[in-house]
Amino acid sequence: MSHGESDSPTLADVEAVVRENVSGHVDGDRHEQGKQRLLAALRQGRPGVARQARRALLAATALGALAGGGLYFWKQHGSARLTYEVAGGLLSDSGYVRSNGPSGAQLSFSDGSRVDLQDGARARIAAVDAHGARLAIENGHAALNVAHLPHAAWYVDAGPFVIQVTGTQFDVDWSSYDDTLSVDLHEGSLVVSGPPAPTGVLLRSGQRLTAHEGRLSIEALEQAVQVAETPPPMLDAPLPEADPTLADPLLLDPSLGEATASPEPDELALAAPPKAKAKPRKPH
Amino acid sequence: MVSSPQPVRARLVALPSPTLAQADDATLAKAASTGDPRATSVLWDRFSPLVRRMLRRTLGPSAEVESLVQEVFLKALRQLASLPESAQLKPFVVAVTVRVLSAELKRNRVRRLLRLRSPWHSADFSSGGDPATRTALSSLYRILDELDAEARLAFTLKHFEGLQIAELASAMDASLSSAKRRLARANARVQAAVSRDAAFSAYATAASLGDAP
Numbered sequence: 193m194s195h196g197e198s199d200s201p202t203l204a205d206v207e208a209v210v211r212e213n214v215s216g217h218v219d220g221d222r223h224e225q226g227k228q229r230l231l232a233a234l235r236q237g238r239p240g241v242a243r244q245a246r247r248a249l250l251a252a253t254a255l256g257a258l259a260g261g262g263l264y265f266w267k268q269h270g271s272a273r274l275t276y277e278v279a280g281g282l283l284s285d286s287g288y289v290r291s292n293g294p295s296g297a298q299l300s301f302s303d304g305s306r307v308d309l310q311d312g313a314r315a316r317i318a319a320v321d322a323h324g325a326r327l328a329i330e331n332g333h334a335a336l337n338v339a340h341l342p343h344a345a346w347y348v349d350a351g352p353f354v355i356q357v358t359g360t361q362f363d364v365d366w367s368s369y370d371d372t373l374s375v376d377l378h379e380g381s382l383v384v385s386g387p388p389a390p391t392g393v394l395l396r397s398g399q400r401l402t403a404h405e406g407r408l409s410i411e412a413l414e415q416a417v418q419v420a421e422t423p424p425p426m427l428d429a430p431l432p433e434a435d436p437t438l439a440d441p442l443l444l445d446p447s448l449g450e451a452t453a454s455p456e457p458d459e460l461a462l463a464a465p466p467k468a469k470a471k472p473r474k475p476h
Numbered sequence: 477m478v479s480s481p482q483p484v485r486a487r488l489v490a491l492p493s494p495t496l497a498q499a500d501d502a503t504l505a506k507a508a509s510t511g512d513p514r515a516t517s518v519l520w521d522r523f524s525p526l527v528r529r530m531l532r533r534t535l536g537p538s539a540e541v542e543s544l545v546q547e548v549f550l551k552a553l554r555q556l557a558s559l560p561e562s563a564q565l566k567p568f569v570v571a572v573t574v575r576v577l578s579a580e581l582k583r584n585r586v587r588r589l590l591r592l593r594s595p596w597h598s599a600d601f602s603s604g605g606d607p608a609t610r611t612a613l614s615s616l617y618r619i620l621d622e623l624d625a626e627a628r629l630a631f632t633l634k635h636f637e638g639l640q641i642a643e644l645a646s647a648m649d650a651s652l653s654s655a656k657r658r659l660a661r662a663n664a665r666v667q668a669a670v671s672r673d674a675a676f677s678a679y680a681t682a683a684s685l686g687d688a689p
Contacts, residue, residue, distance in 0.1 A: 200670075200671040200677065201670045201671065201676055201677055201679075201680035201681075202667070202680075203635060203663060203666065203667055205670070205676075205680040205683065205684075206616060206635060206666060206670060207635045207636065208683070209609065209612050209613065209616065209679065209680075209683070210533055210613070210616070210635075210636045211636060213537065213609055213613060214529070214532050214533045214537040214613070214636075215525075215529055215532075216524075216525040216526060216527070216528035216529025216530070216531075216532060216533075217525050217528075217529075218525075218528065223520075223521075223524065226520065226524060226542060226545060226546070227516075227517060227520045227521075227524075229546060230516065230520060230546055230549050230550070231513055231516060231517070233546065233550060234511065234513070234516065234550075234553070
């Protein structure tokens with residue numbers, strides 16, 4: 193070995209240790225066995241070829257599985273995440289949005305969806321993915337216009353309530369002071385779930401959902417607007433019982449003050465009234 | 477009592493033809509490509525030690541290489557027909573061996589990444605050689621395991637097989653500059669790693685003093 197002047201081994205040492213200790217010779221029997229094995233393989237039509245074919249098949253299968261998995265993964269996660277911009281408000285690194293002007297904050301998403309936060313409203317963009325976002329309204333009023341796209345999945349959290357959205361136009365009002373939720377649905381449909389309706393209540397276009405103190409009511413938006421234009425209703429007052437078509441007795445049990453749970457999202461059988469956008473609300 | 481005759485199992489053994497054993501490469505290649513078992517036998521005698529040595533020196537002395545030796549010969553025999561008459565057999569066999577090695581090194585790397593195969597460790601060298609040599613070889617092949625397939629091949633062909641850069645480039649089907657780059661990269665990494673490796677340094681020091689077996 194040529195271990196040099198320094199103590200470090202050299203590449204010559206590396207060469208030497210291998211050349212001196214690793215050879216390609218085997219004893220005569222093993223050499224002859226190898227030869228016979230080769231000749232046998234050649235006589236039998238080269239099973240190596242069959243092995244290669246098997247390997248190719250395995251490789252093709254593995255590639256197919258990989259491609260399938262990749263496609264599935266891409267479908268699940270591969271599309272680009274939605275982007276968004278905030279105007280008229282402040283956005284913190286954690287996704288907290290607060291309006292900083294009288295006109296409120298406007299969130300514009302790359303899929304065309306839009307969220308307008310009224311002045312004083314506070315919200316948090318909890319998550320954004322390729323198909324939608326999760327928005328948590330901490331307090332105040334928000335008007336949402338969610339683009340109706342395939343696989344769209346949007347959620348709005350308001351206190352203990354979750355609103356599941358698939359392309360609609362609606363207003364959400366959440367008061368953290370008195371735990372009151374109000375949802376005006378102008379277009380499309382959505383499912384609202386929360387303590388009064390753990391399995392969810394289906395809200396249809398032209399309906400207003402109000403939840404307060406464990407009670408949940410749904411009424412036609414037009415009627416609600418008319419009522420609001422006269423004396424402002426007190427939401428913590430008993431639910432109006434005048435119009436039986438507005439509330440499903442199976443869902444709303446006044447004695448319990450809660451909506452009855454059902455396996456599927458509850459659906460209130462209401463004829464969809466004409467769309468209404470006016471939304472006089474109780475002041476915060 | 478008459479004992480019944482034992483069945484005799486005849487075995488055909490391909491003995492190398494004296495003529496073919498001394499034949500030049502072109503004649504041998506031509507005979508082997510036609511499926512002449514005598515030519516195959518001569519090829520095996522002539523080149524299997526070289527192929528096995530390249531495989532063992534590149535993959536590690538404890539690697540199970542017999543299947544790969546077979547693979548090299550089957551590939552070589554299939555390709556012999558298309559070998560130009562002027563071509564020499566040894567570079568051709570070396571090139572086929574390099575291709576098989578390259579594929580095997582890549583497979584090994586994937587196996588290691590998937591943890592289907594553990595990296596080299598001293599237990600791999602449990603057979604043959606003295607403990608100090610086994611430890612040094614174990615350290616060295618652990619270092620070589622960190623190289624990518626191309627760099628490792630360039631290193632082993634140059635340092636263990638003594639190929640010149642041009643031969644190395646030809647065997648690896650690479651340009652001269654690519655071969656030089658791969659070799660330089662491998663040299664630098666191996667030199668740095670063996671310098672840091674206490675076991676290999678100790679072995680090399682002992683060897684330089686004449687203490688190593």
